[in-house]
Amino acid sequence: MHVVIAPDAFKGTFTAGEAAKALKAGWDAQSPGDDVRCLPLADGGAGTLQVLYEAAVRQADAEESSKPPHFREAEVWTAPASPETRFGD
Numbered sequence: 001m002h003v004v005i006a007p008d009a010f011k012g013t014f015t016a017g018e019a020a021k022a023l024k025a026g027w028d029a030q031s032p033g034d035d036v037r038c039l040p041l042a043d044g045g046a047g048t049l050q051v052l053y054e055a056a057v058r059q060a061d062a063e064e065s066s067k068p069p070h071f072r073e074a075e076v077w078t079a080p081a082s083p084e085t086r087f088g089d
Helices: 016-030 048-065
Strands: 002-005 035-038
Touching: 002 016, 016 035, 016 048
Parallel strands: 002 035
Antiparallel strands: none
C-alpha cells in the first residue's frame, strides 16, 4: 500500500516534520511493508519557513542523488581570509 502522511504542526508540541515522523513510525510498526511518504504541510503560520526549507532540502537531495557520481557537486571548503590577505597588507 502507498501512504502519504501530510500533517500540519501541532501547536505547542510538534513541528509538522516531527509529527510526520512520529506518525510514520507508528504506521511502520503496524504495517512495515507499506510505502510511506512524509510530506509535512504548513498553512502559512508558524512553521511555514521550516516546512519550505525541509522541502527544498529534500528536493536538492533527490536531484543530487539522481546524478551519476562524477556529476555530483563536491563539497568545497575554503579557509577564511587572513587579515593580511583580506586588506591587501
